[in-house]
Amino acid sequence: MIINHPLLGPRDATEFSYLGDASLMHRPEWQSDDAENQFYEYQYLRDNKAGIHRELWYHEQGDRSWLVVTRNTLTHEISSVELASDVARREGRSR
């Protein structure tokens, strides 16, 4: 697979390490009342979609940026690649 890095252009997937579902960007609020259950769901449960899947890749052998890659798990086709920091800010995070 070739991941089209937004800054560095097309890079081989072997340069990256894989974390999983992009929802892992959003850690639960540790002080909320049901934090224990939220962290259980955050840590262990997955949507595990067959089809379009947003996921986190880390450019370990490159510029060490985190990317959000949108990829079809049925075909391995990648439809978009964004910097995770851009996505996080767009989704309301301060950084």
Place this chain on the structure above:
Amino acid sequence: MRYSVLSLLKEAFNGNKGWKPAWRDPEPQAEYDVIIVGGGGHGLATAYYLAREFGINRVAVLEKGWIGSGNVGRNTTIIRSNYLLDGNQPFYEQSLKLWEGLEQDFNYNAMVSQRGIINLYHSDPQRDAFVRRANSMRLSGADAEILNQNTIREMCPFLDFDNARFPIQGGLIQRRGGTVRHDAVAWGYARGADQRGVDILQNCEVTDFIIENGVCSGVETNRGSIRANKVGVAVAGSSGRVMAQAGMRLPIETHVLQAFVSEGLKPVLPGVITFGAGHFYVSQSDKGGLVFGGDIDGYNSYAQRGNLPVVEDVCESGMAIMPMIGRSKLLRMWGGVMDMSMDGSPIIDKTPIDGLYLNAGWCYGGFKATPASGWCFAHLLAKDEPHKTATKYRLDRFKRGAMVDERGAGAQPNLH
């Protein structure tokens, strides 16, 4: 029809005109006692043991494609019980015992061949870990032996013993381990279940679960709705998307694992051999092909095919222990989709929805577990309580912090 030498001779003189299909192709009935979703090894074994062991015959096995079209037809056929943890080893030893009697039990030639499995070790600490594992295996009643380098040299002279990076110091052997003809496992269980009244419904895809007030009372399929008191799901690889129809999220990611077969060679391997310093396992099929595999690709995939970096990694590992493998040509390679659970161990349990049961999360170790998985799932479905060797495989163990983490890699499915 019972298969025997006599029936073989009779049909030989009869021009082989008397053989019947090994199972029926029935129409779905409106209602069953138990529905098993998934006509793979585990689903068919569950139906077989439900009928044979627990006296429940009004059972249907629902399969989206044809039976045995999933992982039971896509694995590297190894059977073994060389685990460490209490929650695992007795279960896998039960499975190995069932393999040993399986062909007589269901009257079908599954080519169970106990040619032994050797796990190589390459350092002193690894030897110590294997000695501990061997002790754990013996405590469960399994066989285990530590072999020194000289013994392995006699058995497998072709290994690269003096490899500069990973010299082979010895190995852990389980002589009762071996290989099985994988497709015949599905066919044997299907035939045995069918003979006991189980309906095997192929081309029957579950499109939804019938759930009213938190109770599951059947399924919707492309061949109409079918009611049942209990529904058991055994669709490893697709557990995530099937259980999503019941509104459940699972502690599972689906990943792709590749496997490889070389051209046919004269017998060279005495049994199954695994590399201790990388992920590589190899055996030789009765047709002569070297059957081998390695790591999962490491990203979510339902594609049933992988990518080239893992092919390179597997072949490098093969060359590291067995340089002669470089002389053989690769004949075929393929991928299967795996339920990678969060601790590397399976789930055989009730779900929060009454009447809905789950058998999932087999990672890439499901084939060897087929008989015990079927037995334990049938036990759970029949008696509503887990079998004694499968008590640790609870769905809620992640919430309770009671993981069965054989590898010790934590909640990272692509590291198991």
